[in-house]
């Protein structure tokens with residue numbers, strides 16, 4: 795990363811906040827000349843200014859560094875686009891609803907990409923009153939098992955952790971569930987056919 799934040803980003807965010815260079819400078823106690831220099835690529839804000847700069851621009855430091863306002867503009871579709879990250883070392887499962895840099899056990903984790911359920915990972919869904927009763931046709935041995943099943947709706951994610959020697963099943967409130975996923979420790983994530 796040669797530039798941790800670019801002048802164009804600072805300018806765009808400042809203008810979207812309807813701040814002048816002077817106003818932004820005052821908020822973070824620098825000269826307006828400094829702001830002008832950053833925006834024209836003649837210098838960078840000192841790293842110690844990142845937090846005050848982000849807060850003056852009304853965004854998080856992460857948003858500032860990523861160069862965009864990644865605030866939820868449409869939380870419904872964002873939740874449906876939930877990403878899962880599974881640590882191959884400790885088995886930790888982390889979920890995000892937007893772009894994120896996730897690491898666990900010292901490893902950067904890419905988001906898990908779900909494949910359509912195949913014959914070895916068939917996801918069966920039964921409606922039982924107001925619940926989905928979900929089972930997966932799959933071994934549950936120590937070496938090869940389904941480690942979680944998750945149901946994603948526009949309201950949030952229901953998540954059931956499973957363990958070897960247990961059964962590959964879970965119950966979810968039906969609500970507005972749109973997607974069902976099962977994760978195999980050997981073969982990755984599968985999405986139920988809708």
Ligand SMILES: [Fe+2]
Nearest residue numbers: 915978980981
């Ligand atoms: Fe498997």
